[in-house]
Amino acid sequence: MQHLRIVDYLSSKLHIESDSISTLFDTCILKEIKKNDFLLSENDYCKHTFFVEKGLLRQYSIDDNGKEHTISFAPENWFVTDRESVYFDSPSRYYIQALEDSEVVLIDENFIQLLSEKIPSFTTFNDRLLHNHIRHLQNRINLLLSASAERRYLEFIEMYPDILLRVPLTMVASYLGITPESLSRVRKDLARKNFKK
Amino acid sequence: MQHLRIVDYLSSKLHIESDSISTLFDTCILKEIKKNDFLLSENDYCKHTFFVEKGLLRQYSIDDNGKEHTISFAPENWFVTDRESVYFDSPSRYYIQALEDSEVVLIDENFIQLLSEKIPSFTTFNDRLLHNHIRHLQNRINLLLSASAERRYLEFIEMYPDILLRVPLTMVASYLGITPESLSRVRKDLARKNFKK
Numbered sequence: 001m002q003h004l005r006i007v008d009y010l011s012s013k014l015h016i017e018s019d020s021i022s023t024l025f026d027t028c029i030l031k032e033i034k035k036n037d038f039l040l041s042e043n044d045y046c047k048h049t050f051f052v053e054k055g056l057l058r059q060y061s062i063d064d065n066g067k068e069h070t071i072s073f074a075p076e077n078w079f080v081t082d083r084e085s086v087y088f089d090s091p092s093r094y095y096i097q098a099l100e101d102s103e104v105v106l107i108d109e110n111f112i113q114l115l116s117e118k119i120p121s122f123t124t125f126n127d128r129l130l131h132n133h134i135r136h137l138q139n140r141i142n143l144l145l146s147a148s149a150e151r152r153y154l155e156f157i158e159m160y161p162d163i164l165l166r167v168p169l170t171m172v173a174s175y176l177g178i179t180p181e182s183l184s185r186v187r188k189d190l191a192r193k194n195f196k197k
Numbered sequence: 198m199q200h201l202r203i204v205d206y207l208s209s210k211l212h213i214e215s216d217s218i219s220t221l222f223d224t225c226i227l228k229e230i231k232k233n234d235f236l237l238s239e240n241d242y243c244k245h246t247f248f249v250e251k252g253l254l255r256q257y258s259i260d261d262n263g264k265e266h267t268i269s270f271a272p273e274n275w276f277v278t279d280r281e282s283v284y285f286d287s288p289s290r291y292y293i294q295a296l297e298d299s300e301v302v303l304i305d306e307n308f309i310q311l312l313s314e315k316i317p318s319f320t321t322f323n324d325r326l327l328h329n330h331i332r333h334l335q336n337r338i339n340l341l342l343s344a345s346a347e348r349r350y351l352e353f354i355e356m357y358p359d360i361l362l363r364v365p366l367t368m369v370a371s372y373l374g375i376t377p378e379s380l381s382r383v384r385k386d387l388a389r390k391n392f393k394k
């Protein structure tokens with residue numbers, strides 16, 4: 001199998017040599033997915049966590065009026081999944097779609113089990129990933145409840161510094177819970193402030 | 198030590214006899230907290246998870262304009278904490294305050310370690326709690342992005358069936374991310390619909 005980003009990612013996070021874990025990934029499935037194709041659709045049962053080797057994914061829901069709401073973006077080196085569906089074996093409320101031609105590593109519970117057995121520090125790392133996920137979700141709720149459109153946008157840029165040129169602004173607005181018009185206004189105001197500096 | 202709800206709660210969830218675990222809780226601190234007093238304030242370092250034995254807590258943030266935003270309520274048998282602060286050792290963005298005279302069990306990392314060692318099924322249960330937390334947070338984000346005020350309110354009632362009479366409606370509105378006026382309107386509309394049935 002070709003050299004995988006996930007091997008570099010994990011060896012860097014776990015402070016171990018990539019050679020020592022690369023063979024573990026020989027059985028992993030690397031899936032190519034074309035722009036606009038889906039890894040998950042509403043009411044599917046999500047069976048995998050997806051690690052993005054290349055490209056960009058988006059997780060979103062569609063409301064009763066057919067409007068899309070972005071839950072998350074996942075560029076290279078990000079994980080994305082519907083943990084509710086995977087862990088509680090329930091039909092998903094979400095879609096996961098490729099915004100660019102992408103490659104993802106499919107990770108299932110068995111593989112997580114294997115990594116836990118073979119790499120002593122993996123369990124702690126995985127636990128930290130869960131807590132980090134909770135941290136981001138809770139912070140996002142707080143932002144949605146309490147923050148101005150400008151602050152939401154600034155935190156978005158900090159979290160996803162390199163994807164702004166890769167996604168339509170309507171999708172960014174739907175992530176922030178504001179209208180595209182508000183987002184345009186915020187961006188103009190910020191550009192003006194920066195110009196004055 | 199008096200008989201604790203947390204012992205019944207865990208023995209029921211873990212399908213074990215409460216007698217077999219009750220002595221583990223002998224070293225736990227049971228803290229009484231008066232109505233309006235705080236277990237956590239912004240910029241504090243949160244060191245515990247709180248299990249509510251009696252009473253009702255609220256976790257909230259205060260924005261730059263002094264407005265309060267409710268992150269969660271915790272009535273009897275609920276856990277509440279700022280996982281970000283506990284796990285990443287960072288100053289908290291939140292307050293945790295008693296809305297009624299309350300009693301809480303203080304749980305720290307050492308105690309979780311002890312439970313993991315003494316009760317084989319505890320680790321799996323604790324992992325499930327984390328995933329359940331993620332499930333609720335993600336669903337809440339989706340509701341905040343996509344759902345009508347009425348749907349948010351109906352999901353709130355389902356999640357917290359018995360606290361509506363115990364908290365001011367302004368706090369419920371601040372949990373739902375809507376104005377108190379919207380909440381009143383939603384409640385009137387629902388009452389009218391139910392009356393017509």
